[in-house]
Amino acid sequence: MRVFIVGTGNMAGAIATRALAGGHLVRLIGTDPVKAAALADALSERTPGADVAPAVPDAVGSADVVVLAVPFDRARQVVTEYGDQLTGKTVVDISNPVDFSTFDSLTVPADSSAAQQLAEAAAPGTHLVKAFNTTFAGSLVAGEVGGLPLDVFIAGDDAAARDQVAELVSSGGLNPVVVGALRHARELEGIQLLHMALQTRPEGHGWMSAIKIVAP
Amino acid sequence: MRVFIVGTGNMAGAIATRALAGGHLVRLIGTDPVKAAALADALSERTPGADVAPAVPDAVGSADVVVLAVPFDRARQVVTEYGDQLTGKTVVDISNPVDFSTFDSLTVPADSSAAQQLAEAAAPGTHLVKAFNTTFAGSLVAGEVGGLPLDVFIAGDDAAARDQVAELVSSGGLNPVVVGALRHARELEGIQLLHMALQTRPEGHGWMSAIKIVAP
Numbered sequence A, B: 001m002r003v004f005i006v007g008t009g010n011m012a013g014a015i016a017t018r019a020l021a022g023g024h025l026v027r028l029i030g031t032d033p034v035k036a037a038a039l040a041d042a043l044s045e046r047t048p049g050a051d052v053a054p055a056v057p058d059a060v061g062s063a064d065v066v067v068l069a070v071p072f073d074r075a076r077q078v079v080t081e082y083g084d085q086l087t088g089k090t091v092v093d094i095s096n097p098v099d100f101s102t103f104d105s106l107t108v109p110a111d112s113s114a115a116q117q118l119a120e121a122a123a124p125g126t127h128l129v130k131a132f133n134t135t136f137a138g139s140l141v142a143g144e145v146g147g148l149p150l151d152v153f154i155a156g157d158d159a160a161a162r163d164q165v166a167e168l169v170s171s172g173g174l175n176p177v178v179v180g181a182l183r184h185a186r187e188l189e190g191i192q193l194l195h196m197a198l199q200t201r202p203e204g205h206g207w208m209s210a211i212k213i214v215a216p
Helices: A010-021 A032-045 A059-062 A071-088 A114-121 A137-142 A159-171 A182-199 B011-020 B033-046 B055-061 B072-086 B114-121 B137-142 B159-171 B182-199
Strands: A002-006 A026-028 A053-054 A065-068 A088-091 A126-132 A151-156 A174-179 A210-214 B003-007 B025-031 B052-054 B063-066 B091-092 B127-130 B153-154 B174-178 B210-214
Touching: A002 A010, A002 A059, A010 A026, A010 A032, A010 A137, A010 A159, A026 A032, A026 A059, A032 A053, A032 A210, A032 B159, A059 A071, A065 A071, A065 A159, A071 A088, A071 A114, A088 A114, A088 A159, A114 A126, A114 A182, A126 A159, A126 A182, A151 A159, A151 A182, A151 A210, A159 A174, A174 A182, A174 B182, A182 A210, A182 B091, A182 B174, A182 B182, B003 B011, B003 B055, B011 B025, B011 B033, B011 B159, B025 B033, B025 B055, B033 B052, B055 B072, B063 B072, B072 B091, B072 B114, B091 B114, B091 B159, B114 B127, B114 B182, B127 B159, B127 B182, B153 B159, B153 B182, B153 B210, B159 B174, B159 B182, B174 B182, B182 B210
Parallel strands: A002 A026, A002 A065, A026 A053, A065 A088, A088 A126, A151 A174, B003 B025, B003 B063, B025 B052, B063 B091, B091 B127, B153 B174
Antiparallel strands: A126 A151, A210 B210, B127 B153
8 A cells, every 4th residue: 555644743753653554655745855755755764665755745646645743723623624635535534623722622613623614624525534543652652551462443434545544554563443434533523632631631651542442 | 449330231240350350349220130149150150259148229228339331311310310329429420321233323412411411310419420331351351352441431520439449440450540520421322333333244353352442
């Protein structure tokens, strides 16, 4: 799979780590090319034999999966700017539209979600998929938490696109949990609001915990 | 703590099991007194020395905590019928307002929750607390899942009432996770919708899994 990641922050690096662990090609698109090159170098050193490099935005046409590893507001700009270059592609929204001044509410209407708003902003035929919004970067890099594989919750309207993200997730050693249509991104963003808010309190786990469906 | 449980089904029995494990007094209020007596007998046998018995609705005045272990629609009737007998008390809503014909949506408005609607239906001064909605009965009876203590997510507007439920939860060997105000019941009901829907699909866990925040 050719995985293009937009962003050069902690989540971009963490998702790239999992994608490379799964043997996928990774290209990094950053607003700052120097940062993208530095992240590619760091990932290369961490995963011998990894096919990872920086890329320019126009290269996105050759991607199988595009991961928007940027905050919600920036993700909205990206899908607008990229326009029909994303048509037919699987585009992954990882964002959490949290009011970070309070960690007490989402910034999207109660009957919507960041993922649905991105789908509305994207060119027709773009297959928006929500994933990786409940996994913090630290545990993603580790690939597990408390000795258990991370759950990656996946929501999307296009079944093939959901399956593609599930394959990306499982090849990277994680546990995909497909929850259904894109509108269920709301529930995923909702629980992550509570999970993030916990990290700001004494009972938090230093942004290293993960939400999981634990089975007997 | 004097814990009154309204309901005689699987969740009533499971929550009673945890409360008795914590050394609390349990009284069971059922629409069918025979069922309440039978459940009390079964719980007595399971937990030697347990103080558990059936009770009539009017006895609820002596409760410290009242658990509505009934479906949402019935819970709304109960808080209305009990009226100001619940004033000043901690009343726990465990319900999931799921459209059970599809397992694909909630039956409450997007900006509300079962818990908030019960709070509106209850007499003023009733301290509604959401808890136990993400834990299935089987794992509650076991007290754990996959070797880990169950998380019980707690939302409520009254801090003392939240703390009381957290104490009930931890004394029963479970892990309380206080998430904040009652309006955050929405997020708890939302994630449980997805968790329940999973059980209806091949990748489900036979209604024995639990949602947990797993820490390193």
